[in-house]
Amino acid sequence: MGEHLPILQVILPLIAAPVCLLVRHAATCWLIATLVSWFCLAIAILLLLQVLDGGAIRYQLGNWVAPWGIEYVVDRLNGFILVIVAAIGAVVAPYALRSVESELPERQIGLFYVMYLLCLAGLLGITITGDAFNVFVFLEISSLSSYALISMGRHRKALHAAYQYLVMGTIGATFFLIGVGLLYMMTGTLNMADLAEQLKPLAGSRIVHAAFGFIVVGMGLKLAVFPLHLWLPNAYAHAPSAVSVFLAGTATKVSLYVVLRFIFTVFGFEFSFVGQPLGPALLVLAVAGIVVCSLVAIYQDNVKRLLAWSSVAQIGYMLLGLSFATTLGLQAGLLHIFNHAIIKAGLFLAMGCVFLRLGSCRLDAIAGVGRQMPWTMMGFLLCGLSLIGVPPTAGFVSKWYLVLAALEKGWWPVAALIVLTSLLAVVYVWKVVEAAWFRDPPGTAGRIGEAPLVMLVPLWIAVGANLWFGLETSGNVDVAKAAAAALMGAVQ
Amino acid sequence: MNAGLLVALAVLVPLTGAGLIALAGRWPNLRESITVVTALLLFCVNALLAVRVLGGEAPALHAIEPVEGVAFAFAIEPLGMLFGLVASFLWIVNSVYSIGYMRANGERHQTRFYVCFAIALASTMGLAFSANLFTLFVFYEALTLSTYPLVTHAGTEKAVRAGRVYLGILISTSIVFLLTAILIVWQQTGTLTFAPGGILQGKVSDTLGLILLAMFMYGIGKAALMPIHPWLPAAMVAPTPVSALLHAVAVVKAGVFTVVKVIVYVFGLDYLQNLGGSEWLLYVSGATIIVASVIALQADNLKRRLAYSTVSQLSYVIMAAALFTPMAVAGAVLHIAAHAFGKITLFFAAGSIYTAAHKTEVSQLDGIGRRMPWTMAAFGIGALSMIGLPLTAGFVSKWYFLSGALDARSVVTICVIFASTLLNAGYFLPIVYRAFFRPAPEGGPHDDHGEAPFPIVLALSITAAGTIVLFLLPQLPLALARAVVGG
Numbered sequence: 001m002g003e004h005l006p007i008l009q010v011i012l013p014l015i016a017a018p019v020c021l022l023v024r025h026a027a028t029c030w031l032i033a034t035l036v037s038w039f040c041l042a043i044a045i046l047l048l049l050q051v052l053d054g055g056a057i058r059y060q061l062g063n064w065v066a067p068w069g070i071e072y073v074v075d076r077l078n079g080f081i082l083v084i085v086a087a088i089g090a091v092v093a094p095y096a097l098r099s100v101e102s103e104l105p106e107r108q109i110g111l112f113y114v115m116y117l118l119c120l121a122g123l124l125g126i127t128i129t130g131d132a133f134n135v136f137v138f139l140e141i142s143s144l145s146s147y148a149l150i151s152m153g154r155h156r157k158a159l160h161a162a163y164q165y166l167v168m169g170t171i172g173a174t175f176f177l178i179g180v181g182l183l184y185m186m187t188g189t190l191n192m193a194d195l196a197e198q199l200k201p202l203a204g205s206r207i208v209h210a211a212f213g214f215i216v217v218g219m220g221l222k223l224a225v226f227p228l229h230l231w232l233p234n235a236y237a238h239a240p241s242a243v244s245v246f247l248a249g250t251a252t253k254v255s256l257y258v259v260l261r262f263i264f265t266v267f268g269f270e271f272s273f274v275g276q277p278l279g280p281a282l283l284v285l286a287v288a289g290i291v292v293c294s295l296v297a298i299y300q301d302n303v304k305r306l307l308a309w310s311s312v313a314q315i316g317y318m319l320l321g322l323s324f325a326t327t328l329g330l331q332a333g334l335l336h337i338f339n340h341a342i343i344k345a346g347l348f349l350a351m352g353c354v355f356l357r358l359g360s361c362r363l364d365a366i367a368g369v370g371r372q373m374p375w376t377m378m379g380f381l382l383c384g385l386s387l388i389g390v391p392p393t394a395g396f397v398s399k400w401y402l403v404l405a406a407l408e409k410g411w412w413p414v415a416a417l418i419v420l421t422s423l424l425a426v427v428y429v430w431k432v433v434e435a436a437w438f439r440d441p442p443g444t445a446g447r448i449g450e451a452p453l454v455m456l457v458p459l460w461i462a463v464g465a466n467l468w469f470g471l472e473t474s475g476n477v478d479v480a481k482a483a484a485a486a487l488m489g490a491v492q
Numbered sequence: 493m494n495a496g497l498l499v500a501l502a503v504l505v506p507l508t509g510a511g512l513i514a515l516a517g518r519w520p521n522l523r524e525s526i527t528v529v530t531a532l533l534l535f536c537v538n539a540l541l542a543v544r545v546l547g548g549e550a551p552a553l554h555a556i557e558p559v560e561g562v563a564f565a566f567a568i569e570p571l572g573m574l575f576g577l578v579a580s581f582l583w584i585v586n587s588v589y590s591i592g593y594m595r596a597n598g599e600r601h602q603t604r605f606y607v608c609f610a611i612a613l614a615s616t617m618g619l620a621f622s623a624n625l626f627t628l629f630v631f632y633e634a635l636t637l638s639t640y641p642l643v644t645h646a647g648t649e650k651a652v653r654a655g656r657v658y659l660g661i662l663i664s665t666s667i668v669f670l671l672t673a674i675l676i677v678w679q680q681t682g683t684l685t686f687a688p689g690g691i692l693q694g695k696v697s698d699t700l701g702l703i704l705l706a707m708f709m710y711g712i713g714k715a716a717l718m719p720i721h722p723w724l725p726a727a728m729v730a731p732t733p734v735s736a737l738l739h740a741v742a743v744v745k746a747g748v749f750t751v752v753k754v755i756v757y758v759f760g761l762d763y764l765q766n767l768g769g770s771e772w773l774l775y776v777s778g779a780t781i782i783v784a785s786v787i788a789l790q791a792d793n794l795k796r797r798l799a800y801s802t803v804s805q806l807s808y809v810i811m812a813a814a815l816f817t818p819m820a821v822a823g824a825v826l827h828i829a830a831h832a833f834g835k836i837t838l839f840f841a842a843g844s845i846y847t848a849a850h851k852t853e854v855s856q857l858d859g860i861g862r863r864m865p866w867t868m869a870a871f872g873i874g875a876l877s878m879i880g881l882p883l884t885a886g887f888v889s890k891w892y893f894l895s896g897a898l899d900a901r902s903v904v905t906i907c908v909i910f911a912s913t914l915l916n917a918g919y920f921l922p923i924v925y926r927a928f929f930r931p932a933p934e935g936g937p938h939d940d941h942g943e944a945p946f947p948i949v950l951a952l953s954i955t956a957a958g959t960i961v962l963f964l965l966p967q968l969p970l971a972l973a974r975a976v977v978g979g
Contacts, residue, residue, distance in 0.1 A: 392630065401559075423667055
């Protein structure tokens, strides 16, 4: 049983999805989805522990030997990402019960869980596989299901948002496929480890450079790197609440993981950072993204949209860590992937609770809601502080390492920029806080109660995680450090 | 009791109190009792700690280390102990006062008010007892955030605008300058822990030392060095108990406390004495004293006048510390305590006048002393302490400050002290004169009032008495002040 964990990680949600399709009964589907999500988390944690103990796990699908057969590889980096994805899934699934019930028509609820499970399987699959083409397959599974999930949003605009994402996402996936195709043409292999070997003598090849470009840009689209982010704010704003939580916590993180995997493991540090100006390019995009998107976030009047823009800005911080091309920078970036997942999940969870009660997340609609839903908005505030980077929250820890990495490089202006842009986060978080607590509710509003426990508990798990990982950081920092060292060490 | 546990209690008692107050929101009497009991407990904790500190111990608590080498840690030294004692004692008095004030004025959202107050006190304790710059910074920001709802308490357009100024100045200076300075200190020295004699000696170049000094002084916006003082007058829209305890004691003293702490325990007096170019702080704080006093002279609104007086008095502390001599620093430490008692009395009196007579302007106070003898007598004592006349606490600290200035042969300082004494007399004595010696205007509105409600009068009498007691029995603060400078 133990040695089959890697395949169970993916196959479990993948099989549960058609089972849900057959069942169709809303509550049963929810139960299946929740149990599967929890099992996935347990598996992910077991895998990470195994990897931390005994090094990378290689699993041959159907016992077909590696370069020919598909291979699943779990090392420190993707073990870490698997836990993030599975953890967000495990929190979202129970939360979805009430949230989805109130936002979706009865007949779609079963389908929702089908799509959710497919999306989870896809994201876990992308992360765990050691095969470049397999990444594409799972990418399509997760993308198609997320288009469907977003389009389920209550408002008609959700359809448009899903369509926009579909167009952009398809372009991204196509670019990625072209890149993988070029690599296959040059090397005759799709296994990542094998690709890495075969590509070494081909570093000068223009086709390999083109492949690199296609893959990075293609994943950049899925990752919502500024300026390829335009699909994201609409998608997050109009998707059903539970979907916003799930995608905000997982989708972009997994895409970033693919980028890391390709530039470090497949192409290699030398090729990516020394052979071409990836560092400076990422730096410019990251900085522009952080500044522009934080400013745009300030001017939003829908909180979900505001959070979405903030997500694009936060992706900038992760890329910033990557652009330093140092172990410390990479560690800060990886840590921010983790921390941002729990921060944004928490914030969107809180907004889902508000949406359940008010049917809107507009700033003028949530006026005075802090007094009526104190637990929800308290959770929002704490996660918001984490987003700003106030100690003792998780957000502080990753910002701290990011600043240290900038200082280590001697890049004073970048360090200053990280601190200054935190001020922009203060402004947009405070806008929400001020509306929720310091404005009087609109006259039309009746009394509303606190969100149900089944939604508050997941929210406060996220809040607790934000505080816990702000205080007791040895666990996640060490894993991020080990993963960063492994990525850098393998190639230097 | 275990010393570490006591330290933890200093922060946990008010925090727990805040939680209980929130839960008891529906029963005002229970809620207010919890506030007073929490304040009493907190003072007991501080008193127990003070016994240890005076006995030469340094109670410490190493809580948790989120980032390698940077810990949430507390270590109590005499300066923080004095600040903690003053703040926790005055919180008891202020709680009594608040009950009278908030009820008499029928303020809304009283639960939020008391909860935020308790959180602000928890932050103050954490700040006073912090063992390193990181912990101090966290509580510094927590103090800003927890007092924001108090500043905007009224919820009016004006209050919200004032709240923006408050938050804008305090947060931006602290993040842009203070946090960056802390990061530079970390980068250069590898430590953030306060140490007697400082941690910068030999670790940074002179130029960087000067830059750091400027960043710290302007990063600590709560010390209200000009030109970053406007948040303090803006904060006066808050209900008077807030202005009294927070914007005359806890918040502003947190500012100058941090200034003294940074000068003594991060830079070190010896280091600064030998650092050429650090005199600018003397001039800037001197200018702040004079300019703020001149503005106070012209202000007709009583709370505004008191606010500018606070700006000026805060710079006394900074200027005394900026002489970098042990005697003057002792004066700075004493002034933190002395000014606290005097200024809280003045604010209590201002709130008392507002509650009983609904008067806010100095020009309306003719003859009010006959109707409100207790209030105006207390005001007079507070005013004497501000001027620094004998029989009040202000004299003691000014004495040390002046001795320090003579030691350092700083002519500028001596001139500023004299000029400011005259200015203080110039803007406080006319109020006392009006109140007692001018006839009340005939047929004015609201002139059928008597004294303010009992809790208010009780509170301001206690603090006025405290101002005199501190003059007669200054041993405790003196012992702590001497211990700060190691003499």
